[in-house]
Amino acid sequence: MRVLYFAWLREKIGLGEEVLAPPPDVTTPRALIAWLRQRGSGYVAAFASEDLIRAAVDQEFCSLDAPLGAAAEIAFFPPVTGG
Amino acid sequence: MRRVCVQEADFDATTELGRLSAEAGGVSSFIGVVRGQAAGRQLAALRLEHYPGMTEKALTQLADTAITRWALTGCTIIHRVGRLAPGQNIVLVATASQHRAAALAATAFLIDQLKTNAPFWKAEEFADGTVEWVAARESDNTAASGWS
Numbered sequence: 296m297r298v299l300y301f302a303w304l305r306e307k308i309g310l311g312e313e314v315l316a317p318p319p320d321v322t323t324p325r326a327l328i329a330w331l332r333q334r335g336s337g338y339v340a341a342f343a344s345e346d347l348i349r350a351a352v353d354q355e356f357c358s359l360d361a362p363l364g365a366a367a368e369i370a371f372f373p374p375v376t377g378g
Numbered sequence: 379m380r381r382v383c384v385q386e387a388d389f390d391a392t393t394e395l396g397r398l399s400a401e402a403g404g405v406s407s408f409i410g411v412v413r414g415q416a417a418g419r420q421l422a423a424l425r426l427e428h429y430p431g432m433t434e435k436a437l438t439q440l441a442d443t444a445i446t447r448w449a450l451t452g453c454t455i456i457h458r459v460g461r462l463a464p465g466q467n468i469v470l471v472a473t474a475s476q477h478r479a480a481a482l483a484a485t486a487f488l489i490d491q492l493k494t495n496a497p498f499w500k501a502e503e504f505a506d507g508t509v510e511w512v513a514a515r516e517s518d519n520t521a522a523s524g525w526s
Contacts, residue, residue, distance in 0.1 A: 302427055302499035303511050351497065354432035370429060370497075374514030377428075377457065377498025378410055378469055378489055 298327075300341070301372035304348070307341035324350040324369060325359040347373055379452040380445060382437045384428060386460040389470050398452040402474035405452075406481035408489050410469040412462045416512075420505035426459045426468070429497035433457070436496045444473065444488055448480040455488060457498065487525050494522040 299312040321327050328345065331338045342348060350357055351370045363369065381397070383389075391409060398405045412424045441453045452474035462468060471488045475481040492498075500512040 299429070301429060301497070302501070351429070351432060354429070354435055356436075356495070370432070372429070372497065373499065373511065375494060375497055376500045376512045376514050377426075377496045378492035378518075 296366065297368045298331075299368065299370040301370065303373060304341045304371050308337045322363055323360050324352070324357070324363065324371070327363070327369065328359070328371070342371075349374055380438070380441050381452075381454040381456075382434060382441055383456045384430075384433050384437070384459060385456065386458060388458070388467055389456045391467075391470060391472075394454055394456065394470060395472055398454060398472055398474040401451040402481075403476040404478045404481050405472060405474045406478070406485040407470065407472035408485050409467055410489075412464045412466050412468055414464040416502050416504075421464055421502055422505045423464070423503040424462045424468070425501040425503060425509070426457075426462065427499045427501070428457075428459050432497050437492075440488060440491050440495060443491075444484040447487075448473070448475060448484040450475050450480065450484055453484070453488075455492070457492070457496070459498070461503075490518070490521045490525060493518040 296315055298315050300308050305311050317327055317330050321330050328342045332342055349372055350359055352366045353368050395405050415421050437455050441455055445453050450473050454472045456470040458468055471485050473481045473484040501509050503509050
């Protein structure tokens with residue numbers, strides 16, 4: 296699974312993307328966040344406030360509780376600020 | 379005609395509006411520009427980051443939604459990314475239709491949706507060297523959800 300980070304999440308984690316193989320009980324973005332937090336202090340800082348985290352699964356916006364299914368790509372980022 | 383671009387380069391509004399006028403009774407447009415200051419502080423530049431791949435998909439979906447909903451004869455969205463100085467263009471939304479109401483409404487819809495439904499993130503680079511990520515505004519969410 297390809298995991299991408301944008302904006303200040305990318306800065307706090309220290310990388311923009313990585314390929315990971317989370318365990319089978321990681322079935323939602325929220326569960327993936329909990330698993331990622333175990334990977335180090337940068338992840339803990341980036342995911343400190345879940346209210347500020349948005350996600351996309353296979354390049355579609357989704358809630359943190361959406362099923363990951365067989366997703367190939369998941370992205371985490373702050374609320375968007377385009378336009 | 380649908381035209382969606384995500385690019386570092388500037389756009390030429392006259393050229394873009396000209397592309398839309400062929401089959402239209404009217405063309406409506408909005409151009410977003412980098413402000414010179416934020417919260418009373420002098421801005422050196424705006425940095426725009428995006429999610430390559432998803433951005434183009436999201437903008438295409440928004441354009442298609444507007445084309446269908448307002449029976450547009452044309453729709454152009456050009457969003458710049460990278461480092462932009464005050465006064466530079468950020469985004470162009472332009473729509474064309476047989477009558478003015480559809481193009482005006484579709485342009486307003488697209489600008490509202492761009493704020494909340496496309497994966498862009500802005501960071502403000504201030505004259506004193508500090509850089510701060512722009513926080514999303516609740517008023518933008520209210521404006522975007524008002525169209526559904």
